[in-house]
Amino acid sequence: GNSVTQMEGPVTLSEEAFLTINCTYTATGYPSLFWYVQYPGEGLQLLLKATKADDKGSNKGFEATYRKETTSFHLEKGSVQVSDSAVYFCALMPSGSARQLTFGSGTQLTVLP
């Protein structure tokens, strides 16, 4: 079956530090990959996505590259801000007719001023 494994949190960084949140997946075929962010008390928002190998998704200074050879989709940001504090979820959507999202366990990020 499909699965997503994220690095365990919580992650605590100082403002302007470099962020990496690791994500690897297991799926047949060529799934689409997503990063969602959940701010406190809110629902999930799409942060970025990539639909094929070597695609790079980017948004708000965050980036992630779809690596087929390592089945990874690591999230990076060069300089985090306090406002980036949230829970980050990696997810995959399989190719084909089953459009069900499978989520990773989420990674809590706290950025300190």
Added chain:
Amino acid sequence: DTAVSQTPKYLVTQMGNDKSIKCEQNLGHDTMYWYKQDSKKFLKIMFSYNNKELIINETVPNRFSPKSPDKAHLNLHINSLELGDSAVYFCASSQVAGDQPQHFGDGTRLSIL
């Protein structure tokens, strides 16, 4: 304009009661979903409806019954509430064609006393 709206935002009730959570989307999407998020932030899909028809029904107790009166609404009714039902329930919607992302509501926090 709220894209995916859920009501109520908070629901506190006693064990054994029956309750409903409503969800509406104004995005014109053809598919709607219910997710359960536990206290560790783990997200699991419960149901998915496409054009008012059930297409995903994960292993969920039959005390949970989704109802889709039209494409824009997917309500969740829960009978005989149990302590383990305490969680945040998220509604989401998407357009199935293509790799369109899912849009989430802000969640309903259900607390069972």
